[in-house]
Amino acid sequence: MDFLRFLAQHRTPAGEAVFQFFTYFGQELLIILILCLIYWCLHKKLAYQIGLTFFASGLLMQILKIAFRIPRPWILDPEFEAVASAVTAATGYSFPSGHTQAATALFGTLALFFKKTWQKVVCVFLFLAVGFSRMYLGVHTPKDVLVSMTLTLLIAFGISRLASYMETHRVSSALIGIILALCSVFTAVFAFVFLNRQLIEAEYAADCLKAAGAGMGFALSWYLEHACLNFENKVPLKKQTLKFIIGICVTAILEFGFKYLIGDGLLLGALRYFIIVFWAICLFPMLDKKFSWGFFSFPSKSQS
16 A cells, blocks of 8 residues: 555646556457457457457456455555546456456467567556556555466466467367366356355456356357357458458447346346357357358459
């Protein structure tokens, strides 16, 4: 808390605006948007590395949150004031930092993937900036940020090594999917046990179940895509742009439409996240492969 108080003493309106901007790079919505762009249009294998890191580390963070149940800084110290604009999005327990985990999963994986030094430096700067922004805004302690960043980087490195190993060795896609599915089931059971023992409230269990639903959706999609789909994303830029717009629009409809229609209860929230991820990773690429977006084809010069 001493470090947070030190930062609070040196806050300025300009600094708050800058670090509020950087904290958006750890928002779940932005991470999913970038992941979909890479997966649908740019580099499928890289997207799988990011996805595995993001969902696996997300499950671990949710387990740690309800296991330790550490309150936010302004609850630990009622005299401490966080930046008001950041407090509204700072839900759940403080330890570890979810924004830091998400940003590190994305940009840490990209840093390991890129070859050029300047690209690595930019990626490292971005996840460090997100972590620092959470402390500057007063919504996380250094322990929250450093533990989240360290664990996520370890997972990212492990998955990067696994991806390299899979390039030269035959590894069952089913095994990867089963491991992630089991981790998702464990997270859900863990949340229900803590909820039944009244150690946590329903809202905290809901976050765990959403992560479990998303992890299960990714696990099933991983297996099906490797086993029988194997879609390609090498198509002309014009079709890629159209495909991305269609995919994101439907994903947004599923996100907000399902929430409006079926509500956001414990199991319904998990089901909603499962459907969204399964759509993005499996169903939408399946439709893309089946139709090749031929009904959106553009006439060639000879036809015009």
